[in-house]
Amino acid sequence: MKLRCALLDDYQGVGTTVADWSPVADRVEVVAFRAHHADEAALVAALADFDIVVTLRERVPFPASVLAALPRLKLLVASGMRNASIDYAAAEAHGVTVCGTASSSAPPLELTWALLLGLARGLVPESTALREGGPWQSTVGADLGGRRLGILGLGRIGTRVAQVALAFGMEVSAWSQNLTADRTDQAGVRLAASKEELLAGSDFVTVHLKLSDRTRGLIGAPELGLMRPSAYLVNTSRADIVDQDALLAALHEGRIAGAGLDVFDVEPLPADHPLRTAPRLLATPHLGYVTHANYTRYYGQAVEDVAAYLDGSPIRLLGR
Numbered sequence: 001m002k003l004r005c006a007l008l009d010d011y012q013g014v015g016t017t018v019a020d021w022s023p024v025a026d027r028v029e030v031v032a033f034r035a036h037h038a039d040e041a042a043l044v045a046a047l048a049d050f051d052i053v054v055t056l057r058e059r060v061p062f063p064a065s066v067l068a069a070l071p072r073l074k075l076l077v078a079s080g081m082r083n084a085s086i087d088y089a090a091a092e093a094h095g096v097t098v099c100g101t102a103s104s105s106a107p108p109l110e111l112t113w114a115l116l117l118g119l120a121r122g123l124v125p126e127s128t129a130l131r132e133g134g135p136w137q138s139t140v141g142a143d144l145g146g147r148r149l150g151i152l153g154l155g156r157i158g159t160r161v162a163q164v165a166l167a168f169g170m171e172v173s174a175w176s177q178n179l180t181a182d183r184t185d186q187a188g189v190r191l192a193a194s195k196e197e198l199l200a201g202s203d204f205v206t207v208h209l210k211l212s213d214r215t216r217g218l219i220g221a222p223e224l225g226l227m228r229p230s231a232y233l234v235n236t237s238r239a240d241i242v243d244q245d246a247l248l249a250a251l252h253e254g255r256i257a258g259a260g261l262d263v264f265d266v267e268p269l270p271a272d273h274p275l276r277t278a279p280r281l282l283a284t285p286h287l288g289y290v291t292h293a294n295y296t297r298y299y300g301q302a303v304e305d306v307a308a309y310l311d312g313s314p315i316r317l318l319g320r
Helices: 039-045 064-068 090-095 106-120 123-131 154-168 181-188 196-201 220-228 242-252 293-311
Strands: 003-008 027-030 052-055 075-080 097-098 146-154 170-177 204-207 232-235 258-260 281-283
Touching: 003 293, 039 064, 052 293, 064 090, 075 293, 090 097, 097 293, 106 123, 106 204, 106 232, 106 258, 106 281, 106 293, 146 154, 146 196, 154 170, 154 181, 170 196, 196 220, 196 258, 220 242, 242 258
Parallel strands: 003 027, 003 052, 052 075, 075 097, 146 170, 146 204, 204 232, 232 258, 258 281
Antiparallel strands: none
């Protein structure tokens, strides 16, 4: 009898085609769910008869309550090698092995710049006006060359964002709680003396931090109040790093020029969510990692994880 494997939130319906599942086809039945399960009860009901679950990034939380309600579940595969939405202690307690996959930093880097450039040049309103017969030119774009980009978090992605900014001729400064001058010197950027100095002195600010107790709510009303009225904020990292209500207020009141978001506190974003109609906002539905190469990597290595687990030698273990 075959084990059953669920692919969660396969919105585009590509989970079974971007990778070769034949290595486990004789032992596993793969079922893809294209719709998101909006609450815990619906998720548990959908997964009750599955032995293996493949979940993308942190789209679906797996707290202790969910893991306890799925006694048949034995293997949970998450894309990436870090996932804050899984209770690893509970997984171990319930005999659930958790494995990960590799992930590329290129897709979120590229989307960061798509959002930043789209904001700076008013691409969405200008394109919409052109297609709908509106005015021919209604915005005046913001220049990049000679302007300052402030980067919150100079890790793998933040460093690559800085390299692109330097290529555009921008001045770049960076800050995070543990960032050192040695690190910024290596990246060819300036170490900001404080978060406050970075926000007050930047024309564009982009967030590339891990979500933790220290970074949750790092950018709230006081911090947004430090930004210039002509400045833009981009967040492709984690939604909870920026206070959503404070950002909405800043956008509605015109206290910053605009924001680019790819991450939200609730995903998928409800149809009546205020961010859907917020002014000065360029938003995308969490596309940071959604590229063909990344999906091929995610699902291809998920197949490897499943095969290795079935052979008794699990690989890329998480939470241990």
